[in-house]
Amino acid sequence: MLARRSTFEFVLRERTEARAGVRTVRGARVVGLITAPDDPCRVIGVHTADGRTWTADLVVDASGRRTDLSD
Ligand SMILES: Cc1cc2nc3c(=O)[nH]c(=O)nc-3n(C[C@H](O)[C@H](O)[C@H](O)COP(=O)(O)OP(=O)(O)OC[C@H]3O[C@@H](n4cnc5c(N)ncnc54)[C@H](O)[C@@H]3O)c2cc1C
Numbered sequence: 001m002l003a004r005r006s007t008f009e010f011v012l013r014e015r016t017e018a019r020a021g022v023r024t025v026r027g028a029r030v031v032g033l034i035t036a037p038d039d040p041c042r043v044i045g046v047h048t049a050d051g052r053t054w055t056a057d058l059v060v061d062a063s064g065r066r067t068d069l070s071d
Contacts, residue, residue, distance in 0.1 A: 028052070030063070 017024055034045035034055065045055035061069045 033059070 029049040032047035036042040043059040
């Protein structure tokens with residue numbers, strides 16, 4: 001497939017955000033994880049640098065190869 005990456009990313013984002021239940025939050029830097037009280041290996045949310053807390057059924061780390069996940 002030949003396409004500009006920015007075009008591909010724009011279309012992918014547009015189609016994703018058009019789906020029900022999807023909300024994009026820009027500029028939110030994750031600084032910590034919240035784990036289940038009964039299972040420290042199960043991540044149920046994140047803390048962001050602005051002091052907010054976000055809970056979720058599923059948390060996916062897609063922060064790239066320099067991920068801070070191991071820390
Ligand atoms: C100069 C250059 C050229 C490249 N050219 C090509 C190419 O031609 N073809 C190709 O296939 N690949 C190319 N690559 C590789 C490609 O860019 C990566 O493989 C790809 O971007 C990885 O995608 P990703 O979603 O895993 O991570 P990324 O694209 O790195 O996305 C990670 C995202 O997570 C965000 N993030 C990080 N930490 C946090 C945090 N704590 N809280 C919230 N968000 C966070 C970042 O801001 C970023 O938006 C190139 C890479 C570079 C550097």
